[in-house]
Amino acid sequence: MDSYVSLTTVVAAAICFLALFGTIFFNRKSRSHQENKTMASSLTLLDPTYSFPHSWKHHVFPSFHGEDVRKNFLSHILKEFRSKGIDLFIDNDIERKRSWGQTVISLFYEVDPTDVKKQTGKFGKVFKKNCKGKTKGDIKIWKQALVEVAKIARYRSRNWFTDAEMIKDIATDVSYKLNHSAPSSDFDGLVGIESQMTKIGSLLQLDSDEVRKIGILGPPGIGKTSIARSLYNQHSQDFQLNVFIDNIKRKYVIPTCSDDYSVKLYLQKQFMSLLTNETDIKIPHLGIVKDRLKDRKVVVVLDDVDRSVQVEAMANKTCWFGHGSRIIVTTQDRRVLKASGINHIHKDGFKELACENVSLVACFFNGEQADIVEGCLAKCFLDVTQGLRVLAEKSLISMESRAIQMAELLVQLGRKIVLKQSVSDLGKRQFLNGAVDIGEVLSDDKADCSSVIGIDLKEEEDISCTSERSFERLTNLQFLRISGNGINTQSLNYISQKLRVLVWSEFQMPTFPSSFNPKFLVKLEMQFSDLEKLWDEIRPFNNLKWMDLSDSDSLEELPDLSTATNLQELDLKLDLGDCSSLAEIPSSIGNAVNLKTFLIFNCSSLLEIPSTIATITNLKSLRLSGCSSLLELPFNIETVTNPMCIDLRCCSSLMKLPSSIGNAIYLQKLDLSHCSSLVKLPSSIGNILSLEELKLSYCSSLVELPSSMKNLGRLSNLKLEKCLKLEILLANINLESLGYLNLSDCSLLKSYPKISTDIQELDPWTGRISSLQRLVLSGMKKLLNQKPLGISTKFKACIICADGNENGIADGDENGITDLVQTVYCSITSEGNALTACHKRAGQVVKGHLYIFEVEVETEEMTSTELVFEFLVGYWHIYEERINSKTWEIKECGVLQLQEVPLLSIRVVNEDNEPSYTEIGDKPWNPSKTEKRQEKKSKITGASSGI
The missing domain is CATH 3.40.50.300 (P-loop containing nucleotide triphosphate hydrolases)
Structure with missing residues (x-):
């Protein structure tokens, strides 16, 4: 490379000798060797003593001599260079005398390289003319330069048919050389x-x-x-x-x-x-x-x-x-x-890999999610994804549910590896763990800490750190975690510019130091901090993927996120839980185009969400629960088509949803519980065909549901508990997937489909909800049967088991004990008071088999309008008169009120279906909660009929 650099000091000597010979200098942006030489010439000729600086503003420095060349050929080649994004320096710029490139490419335009090399022909005549008045030493150096310039990489115009083709090819080639000559910073700070x-x-x-x-x-x-x-x-x-x-x-x-x-x-x-x-x-x-x-x-x-x-x-x-x-x-x-x-x-073997990875996990990332570790180390560690996989294969770590876990003995081993990096000089270790070591390093103003890349201080540890320069010497710090208020931050005036992970709970300052630049930051977690704002100016967030400012009660504003545009891997998680002072989300949030999880809960001062959130097309989860001052969602939310979950719980000021919510075609869960000001839902909600769960409990202002909800064929969970003003349910309901419906305490509910007067019975539409397993209707006084009851009421109940096996499960447990019999059990209670119970000896439980009971209840014993039916399937201990804990899942159940009949004894139905009337006792057997598994409850009102 030195030969090229020295060549640039002399090659320009040929420039003014002939108008049709030129050189192209281009900046290699690499290590330069500056010569202690000066320029001395009144012509465009450069003296051999010219010096070349290494600070450049331009890419290419074309140098030609002659007005005819400048106006014609040179103007065309400069235009082609600029079209390829190549920045040029031309010799009429004021920087002409200050800047030259390092690599030289010669262009022989209508001149023979041999004439340049031997100084013959017309070129030789011009050369001799320009040598007049120069010393023999200068002339000798110029001749040597011309010999060398004829040898180096060059273009010759006679190799092209037209100037246009030549110029295009030269520009392409120079662009290629520039791209491959620029120094790379891709591996700067790469651990290991x-x-x-x-x-x-x-x-x-x-x-x-x-x-x-x-x-x-x-x-x-x-x-x-x-x-x-x-x-x-x-x-x-x-x-x-x-x-x-x-x-x-x-x-x-x-x-x-x-x-x-x-x-x-x-x-x-x-x-x-x-x-x-x-x-x-x-x-x-x-x-x-x-x-x-x-x-x-x-x-x-x-x-x-x-x-x-x-x-x-x-x-x-x-x-x-x-x-x-x-x-x-x-x-x-x-x-x-x-x-x-x-x-x-x-x-390079496994030992080195293991030591690097084990140290990283043991000293900082133990317990962290693998996705976060990979995201934080992707550009500063040797193939971390493969490295973690190798450690898992060698059982050095486990990655269940993608969380990295390392055994305590291996954690100690990993930290011993770091301790061996320097026994006495703590500042030469890569990681610092423990209050003693961290305190010693931070308190020593003279310590060299350039080797430290990670610090982890646990919550229970406190250190005394009074030096104002505590963090100034940590210039290479990349990973910082401080739990609790173990470090006094009052004197903090510097944070490393290379930080990739910053986790500092209970951070005591109202803002970050003004010098902090988060351009490399991947994860920012500042829970329970005293931050009022992060900083004033726009700062680069190009690498940020996770941001958690939850429980920062004093936080008043978020930073400008205009630069958070290059997020490509994993989720950007913005967590602002319990930031009660936060009144505004910046519109720049729309630039975080890869945002997938947006958590803003209990931000009680927040009035609105910026409309730019609609540009975040990758958003999967939007959680705004507890934002009690939030009045409405952005009107243009229709462009957000990807969210699978929207949580608006306890947004008590929210009066309506935008009609564009119907365009969230992938939405699966919508939670509007405790939205006490919500009056109605938009009819467009029926367009969300993927909706599976809709929660409207405690929407105390909700009067009716839109008829379009009949289209929600995938809806499996509908909660309407405590909707105190709800009067009309649904018309022509066709919710074939509905498995759970809660209408408790909907005290004003007057109408089911096709019924306009006060409800006397459950409408047959319930039979079309084939997946319904649980229906809660407690507290609905207008649904009571007003006809007087007799001294007893008879019910027929049935269940279908979901498991067991096709051939049935015989009596006796796995140990062959024959005093156990398969039993299907049913009990009835009212406000916790046991009314009656019966059990049916099944002999064997068969999957899909229908088991039927008939039971009677003395109405004089009923203390409320609610009856609770409980079903249980298990082994009945003949001698102990109890059911063991082994049970089977019940797939479906049902209850039907029969006509009034005289009170009969509760009967035990045997497996041959012949009833034997047996008094079980004054109080029915009631199994303890610890003995129940997979039990199903069916709550109905006192005088209602079949479910």
């Missing part, structure tokens, strides 16, 4: 990369002119590709040609029937096409790579190689490449490296 780069540096020996082939060997997930990519990004600009071919094993599948020669030709064509950027390159034989590259210094990375023929085709011998070339191969198979003659091998 520095130690790996140090180890592999001795193998590369970049200062040597020999051609070297290096192998990176190891199992999946250890970061082989990341290491190779980092090496490539760091050094590729030092080579004339470079190529990174990733995932070779999957991208270049070799047909089983192909011979080796055909395979090598195919692979070599792909290789040369990528290396030279020629899409239609022809490879007639296997000598092309050597012919084209033997004089070129190249760097080639072949990633994830699984067969030696792949290396043989693309980088078989070192003699194929020019001096100083480097070939890097990553693989899981040592045999591939051996067969390819690669002896310089970097071995």
